[in-house]
Amino acid sequence: MSQPERQLHLNLFLTGMGHHEAAWRHPQSDIGSNLKLSHYVKLAQKAEAAKFDSLFLADRYAVSRQGAKYGLQGGIEPLTLLSALAAVTENIGLIATVSTSFNEPYNVARRFASLDHISNGRAGWNVITSGTDGEAQNFNSKKIPSHGLRYEKAREFLEVASKLWDSWGDDAIIADQEAGIFADERKVHEIHHRGNFFSVKGPLNIPRSPQGRPVLVQAGSSADGIDFAGQYAEAVFTAQQTLEEAQRFYQEIKTRAAAFGRSPESVKVLPGICPVIGRTEAEAKEKEAQLHDYTNTEFSLYQLSNRVGADLTAYPLDGPLPQLPATDGHQSRTKLIQELAFRENLTIRQLLLRLAGGRGHYTIAGTPEQISDQLEKWFKNKAADGFNIMPQLMSEGLDDFITYVLPLLQERGLFRTEYSGTTLREHLGLKWPDTGTVNLSAQA
Amino acid sequence: MSQPERQLHLNLFLTGMGHHEAAWRHPQSDIGSNLKLSHYVKLAQKAEAAKFDSLFLADRYAVSRQGAKYGLQGGIEPLTLLSALAAVTENIGLIATVSTSFNEPYNVARRFASLDHISNGRAGWNVITSGTDGEAQNFNSKKIPSHGLRYEKAREFLEVASKLWDSWGDDAIIADQEAGIFADERKVHEIHHRGNFFSVKGPLNIPRSPQGRPVLVQAGSSADGIDFAGQYAEAVFTAQQTLEEAQRFYQEIKTRAAAFGRSPESVKVLPGICPVIGRTEAEAKEKEAQLHDYTNTEFSLYQLSNRVGADLTAYPLDGPLPQLPATDGHQSRTKLIQELAFRENLTIRQLLLRLAGGRGHYTIAGTPEQISDQLEKWFKNKAADGFNIMPQLMSEGLDDFITYVLPLLQERGLFRTEYSGTTLREHLGLKWPDTGTVNLSAQA
Numbered sequence: 001m002s003q004p005e006r007q008l009h010l011n012l013f014l015t016g017m018g019h020h021e022a023a024w025r026h027p028q029s030d031i032g033s034n035l036k037l038s039h040y041v042k043l044a045q046k047a048e049a050a051k052f053d054s055l056f057l058a059d060r061y062a063v064s065r066q067g068a069k070y071g072l073q074g075g076i077e078p079l080t081l082l083s084a085l086a087a088v089t090e091n092i093g094l095i096a097t098v099s100t101s102f103n104e105p106y107n108v109a110r111r112f113a114s115l116d117h118i119s120n121g122r123a124g125w126n127v128i129t130s131g132t133d134g135e136a137q138n139f140n141s142k143k144i145p146s147h148g149l150r151y152e153k154a155r156e157f158l159e160v161a162s163k164l165w166d167s168w169g170d171d172a173i174i175a176d177q178e179a180g181i182f183a184d185e186r187k188v189h190e191i192h193h194r195g196n197f198f199s200v201k202g203p204l205n206i207p208r209s210p211q212g213r214p215v216l217v218q219a220g221s222s223a224d225g226i227d228f229a230g231q232y233a234e235a236v237f238t239a240q241q242t243l244e245e246a247q248r249f250y251q252e253i254k255t256r257a258a259a260f261g262r263s264p265e266s267v268k269v270l271p272g273i274c275p276v277i278g279r280t281e282a283e284a285k286e287k288e289a290q291l292h293d294y295t296n297t298e299f300s301l302y303q304l305s306n307r308v309g310a311d312l313t314a315y316p317l318d319g320p321l322p323q324l325p326a327t328d329g330h331q332s333r334t335k336l337i338q339e340l341a342f343r344e345n346l347t348i349r350q351l352l353l354r355l356a357g358g359r360g361h362y363t364i365a366g367t368p369e370q371i372s373d374q375l376e377k378w379f380k381n382k383a384a385d386g387f388n389i390m391p392q393l394m395s396e397g398l399d400d401f402i403t404y405v406l407p408l409l410q411e412r413g414l415f416r417t418e419y420s421g422t423t424l425r426e427h428l429g430l431k432w433p434d435t436g437t438v439n440l441s442a443q444a
Numbered sequence: 445m446s447q448p449e450r451q452l453h454l455n456l457f458l459t460g461m462g463h464h465e466a467a468w469r470h471p472q473s474d475i476g477s478n479l480k481l482s483h484y485v486k487l488a489q490k491a492e493a494a495k496f497d498s499l500f501l502a503d504r505y506a507v508s509r510q511g512a513k514y515g516l517q518g519g520i521e522p523l524t525l526l527s528a529l530a531a532v533t534e535n536i537g538l539i540a541t542v543s544t545s546f547n548e549p550y551n552v553a554r555r556f557a558s559l560d561h562i563s564n565g566r567a568g569w570n571v572i573t574s575g576t577d578g579e580a581q582n583f584n585s586k587k588i589p590s591h592g593l594r595y596e597k598a599r600e601f602l603e604v605a606s607k608l609w610d611s612w613g614d615d616a617i618i619a620d621q622e623a624g625i626f627a628d629e630r631k632v633h634e635i636h637h638r639g640n641f642f643s644v645k646g647p648l649n650i651p652r653s654p655q656g657r658p659v660l661v662q663a664g665s666s667a668d669g670i671d672f673a674g675q676y677a678e679a680v681f682t683a684q685q686t687l688e689e690a691q692r693f694y695q696e697i698k699t700r701a702a703a704f705g706r707s708p709e710s711v712k713v714l715p716g717i718c719p720v721i722g723r724t725e726a727e728a729k730e731k732e733a734q735l736h737d738y739t740n741t742e743f744s745l746y747q748l749s750n751r752v753g754a755d756l757t758a759y760p761l762d763g764p765l766p767q768l769p770a771t772d773g774h775q776s777r778t779k780l781i782q783e784l785a786f787r788e789n790l791t792i793r794q795l796l797l798r799l800a801g802g803r804g805h806y807t808i809a810g811t812p813e814q815i816s817d818q819l820e821k822w823f824k825n826k827a828a829d830g831f832n833i834m835p836q837l838m839s840e841g842l843d844d845f846i847t848y849v850l851p852l853l854q855e856r857g858l859f860r861t862e863y864s865g866t867t868l869r870e871h872l873g874l875k876w877p878d879t880g881t882v883n884l885s886a887q888a
Binding site for chain 2: 027029031037041065066068069070077079080081083086087088102103104107114115134168177184185188198199200201202294296299
């Protein structure tokens with residue numbers, strides 16, 4: 001078995017019951033376990049035994065009463081849950097989503113450094129800007145700021161956080177018990193940041209963490225998002241529907257990184273994939289159809305309307321998706337949905353089912369071979385450096401992927417059979433952070 | 445062995461190396477373990493095996509370069525560390541310090557609800573307002589707001605958090621998979637809070653947690669602090685030097701709670717105690733003196749100056765403490781230190797050593813019997829409902845307390861030998877939170 005140089009990276013996108021919007025209604029789902037730690041410990045330990053690079057938790061900062069009715073919650077806060085999972089895992093990376101719109105950089109830098117310490121170097125931060133008025137209304141505002149302004153704030157937020165992570169030099173700790181000197185104060189720096197959004201003196205109140213900085217992850221695919229990713233991200237989560245689109249996006253991210261003076265290998269592109277696995281393609285399609293049967297059109301329409309920022313309840317379900325208005329919310333997702341409906345000539349009702357399994361991520365129902373073939377094709381044709389695995393039904397879907405798909409990828413030499421490092425940075429083949437990379441005035 | 449109705453409550457005040465300011469210089473201290481999870485797991489599991497009510501972590505939001513030189517750090521962020529410890533303990537309560545000055549109530553309510561879920565009802569929140577300019581300077585300000593204003597904000601913060609915890613009714617979750625109804629939306633409430641400091645729509649993005657709300661803890665002993673504790677706190681940490689002072693404080697808290705219409709039992713008063721344990725009193729004093737030998741006068745003076753908000757380096761070390769100016773920082777601590785120096789007629793040098801072991805908390809070097817006698821005396825004479833145990837040297841001091849003092853307390857029927865409940869609320873003998881208690885306009 002030949003081991004090619006380049007292997008793919010796999011992240012498990014954790015959710016309570018699964019990524020299919022009706023997963024919680026499936027008879028196999030134990031709804032009560034959604035808020036129980038034991039449920040997530042099992043999933044994390046399975047993913048670690050299978051040698052996944054990392055676990056990831058998304059987040060949003062609001063839930064509506066109608067969303068709650070149909071099973072939507074924010075659920076357990078990502079850093080809380082991943083901190084707990086750090087105590088019962090040893091190797092797998094832990095990527096938490098935290099918004100730059102509703103937090104202070106000092107607190108966020110401190111929490112990620114803390115997670116990186118307690119996990120011995122496994123922390124990652126999925127940087128989001130948050131895009132809905134419903135979220136802004138939980139944080140002293142009526143409306144979310146404009147897309148451009150949110151990213152401007154995110155840039156400065158990251159600048160401050162990075163300065164704080166670097167505020168304790170790599171060799172600042174002396175720990176001389178006899179002399180009573182813990183740190184070389186010349187290597188502990190105040191940062192004196194003064195910007196448009198934040199003023200932060202520093203230093204950070206915790207020494208530099210095992211990875212130097214957490215691995216920076218990004219998931220917005222708008223023009224602002226791609227620019228942000230090119231400048232800062234070390235891994236990018238993205239929703240792509242076709243090989244061609246994924247290739248275009250992949251190329252764009254790598255080019256953008258190069259424009260910022262970074263090597264294309266310093267940012268890994270991981271499209272989401274929502275697999276449904278069967279012994280035959282027919283069995284897989286049957287499983288998928290069964291999950292679709294649990295969907296509720298009213299809820300699906302509510303979700304889609306929220307996602308595209310337009311009320312779609314007035315349009316006929318069996319008619320086409322109308323032209324969507326420009327939005328200041330999640331721009332890239334709206335564009336993807338519009339293109340999908342147009343390309344496949346879908347009615348609204350058909351579109352709801354196309355989105356039910358993965359909210360716009362690539363869904364595939366097939367045999368382990370078919371799925372492995374697809375992953376290999378994307379990986380070998382510059383569409384992906386790896387994948388964000390999103391089981392539609394969390395427990396069973398993850399088990400199937402690990403049992404039937406992973407061994408095929410390993411046989412083909414595409415995925416590790418053992419961890420070769422101990423930190424997330426090592427799993428992803430990333431270098432120690434270059435303390436020169438973050439600079440507010442950097443222009444590509 | 446008779447079991448009296450009332451038993452004392454014991455909290456372990458966690459630190460890296462110990463509460464003595466020179467603990468890290470002791471040859472037995474493994475400095476490297478200060479940021480390692482394994483170190484805290486060991487301590488937490490020991491405290492749980494000994495049936496402590498809870499673990500507690502303090503916090504501050506800044507460190508200076510000079511502080512870093514002498515071993516001061518914020519260390520691992522409390523909620524991060526306690527979330528990790530939730531995964532490897534089953535019964536012990538987990539009390540994290542979070543400031544109301546540098547956080548958003550939506551985030552804090554969410555994080556405590558999350559910790560309460562993953563720990564099956566063991567979360568507690570030590571509410572602090574933070575009192576130094578150095579902290580404010582990490583959060584976009586030059587100076588910390590006035591004492592009164594900080595407490596005003598803290599009150600509104602707690603009001604918002606409590607409304608958010610109550611925003612999912614106890615019976616809101618239906619989880620009807622067949623009908624596809626997860627929650628009864630009539631029992632999920634928007635809170636529409638609009639105040640002087642915060643505007644928050646709600647509901648919280650996580651269902652109500654096992655304890656309803658985390659146990660609320662408070663540690664300020666100023667007039668504002670006592671008022672705040674009387675209104676909200678379910679446990680109070682406090683520094684008291686003598687039985688008489690402790691009795692006065694105990695009475696004040698209970699009276700203040702009654703003035704807010706609360707029962708005196710609904711708030712537990714837990715003075716800090718820093719024990720050094722020897723087979724003989726002489727051995728204990730010898731151990732204490734050994735720790736004192738590791739102190740550094742320059743650092744001790746720096747610490748004391750910070751604590752009282754006045755530069756003391758200009759005063760003769762062997763002269764008396766000067767009259768301290770009024771401060772807008774930690775008022776109650778300054779008062780305690782001034783009174784201690786005056787009562788015991790201490791020079792500044794002597795005062796530094798009196799404070800080295802516990803920063804103003806009650807320090808006692810003695811035999812297990814002597815220490816048990818003191819605890820029993822305070823407990824039976826309305827000075828304490830229990831204690832905040834602060835080992836001067838973390839590992840050895842905790843081991844000694846568990847091995848030699850706890851069995852005496854248990855023989856006397858003063859402390860549990862088994863947990864009788866599973867939640868922190870049950871350990872402390874507290875009721876399910878009364879959703880009527882939090883009201884911004886409440887006036888005692």
